[in-house]
Amino acid sequence: MPSTNAEFAYVRDLVKNAVAIALGPEREYLMEARLAPIAEQEGFTCVTELVRSLTGKTSTDLHWKVIEAMTTNETSFFRDIKPFEALRNKVLPQLIQNREKERQVSVWCGACSTGQEPYSLSIMLREHFPVLQNWKIKILATDISNDVLRKAQSGRYTQLEVNRGLPAQLLIKHFRKEGTEWQISDAIRNMVEFRRVNLIGTWPPMPNVDIVLLRNVLIYFPVETKTQILRNMRRILRPDSYLFMGTAETTVNLQVQYDPESYQTVTYYRPSPN
Numbered sequence: 001m002p003s004t005n006a007e008f009a010y011v012r013d014l015v016k017n018a019v020a021i022a023l024g025p026e027r028e029y030l031m032e033a034r035l036a037p038i039a040e041q042e043g044f045t046c047v048t049e050l051v052r053s054l055t056g057k058t059s060t061d062l063h064w065k066v067i068e069a070m071t072t073n074e075t076s077f078f079r080d081i082k083p084f085e086a087l088r089n090k091v092l093p094q095l096i097q098n099r100e101k102e103r104q105v106s107v108w109c110g111a112c113s114t115g116q117e118p119y120s121l122s123i124m125l126r127e128h129f130p131v132l133q134n135w136k137i138k139i140l141a142t143d144i145s146n147d148v149l150r151k152a153q154s155g156r157y158t159q160l161e162v163n164r165g166l167p168a169q170l171l172i173k174h175f176r177k178e179g180t181e182w183q184i185s186d187a188i189r190n191m192v193e194f195r196r197v198n199l200i201g202t203w204p205p206m207p208n209v210d211i212v213l214l215r216n217v218l219i220y221f222p223v224e225t226k227t228q229i230l231r232n233m234r235r236i237l238r239p240d241s242y243l244f245m246g247t248a249e250t251t252v253n254l255q256v257q258y259d260p261e262s263y264q265t266v267t268y269y270r271p272s273p274n
């Protein structure tokens with residue numbers, strides 16, 4: 001039985017309440033494709049039956065599977081490249097100078113998807129900042145979706161995935177081929193700690209951070225949610241820290257206290273002084 005507007009409305013509200021993502025009407029066509037595999041796995045004859053089984057119940061594992069399936073996990077190694085150039089050529093050299101005494105740097109990737117983003121950063125630190133070998137480097141990578149976190153933690157990627165953004169010499173150096181897939185080295189994998197955090201929920205205690213990558217996730221949220229997340233973020237950012245958002249994301253029109261700064265064509269943000 002094909003799913004109806006009512007089922008889409010139920011799923012849209014479920015996703016909005018759980019993770020604040022607004023699914024526009026253009027996403028209705030996606031529901032069937034994304035939920036059909038779950039319906040099959042769970043023994044339902046169709047998506048309609050799956051969605052109907054959820055209504056009237058409070059949050060179960062199946063509700064979360066559906067929510068996760070409706071979110072967008074698009075990512076790639078060194079995505080958009082320019083922010084990584086800004087990190088390499090401007091932000092990290094400056095930060096390393098500022099942290100010379102304490103010799104530690106803390107990074108948070110707030111919507112890390114399947115891990116390409118935090119691993120790109122780890123690879124860059126290894127490649128270009130040997131001085132950090134003896135520093136304490138903490139890279140925390142979080143996401144709402146258990147599925148993407150499982151994959152991120154495994155550090156295993158298909159040929160197609162490594163072809164997207166990862167230069168061949170870095171692939172050869174930091175991955176090994178296992179069957180048809182590529183396994184990231186333990187040295188890089190162990191630099192990243194993965195955890196589940198819902199950006200719109202109550203955050204677990206977070207360390208103060210020097211760099212936040214919060215890229216290509218705020219775009220899905222309404223203005224109030226973006227504002228709240230950026231305000232919460234400012235509380236854990238150190239005064240001389242850096243926030244990177246996606247190329248289509250900005251603090252313009254949000255009541256938040258950040259100052260934009262640029263490196264070539266990239267804009268990143270610093271918490272405004274109090």
Ligand SMILES: C[S@@+](CC[C@H](N)C(=O)[O-])C[C@H]1O[C@@H](n2cnc3c(N)ncnc32)[C@H](O)[C@@H]1O
Pocket residue numbers: 018019020021071072073074075076079110111112113114117142143144145148197198199200214215216217246
């Ligand atoms: C498009 S991906 C971006 C991945 C990566 N930051 C990048 O730019 O390539 C968006 C990610 O945000 C996650 N996400 C969506 N809503 C979230 C929420 N409320 N809390 C935490 N993560 C969320 C999704 O699961 C997805 O993995």
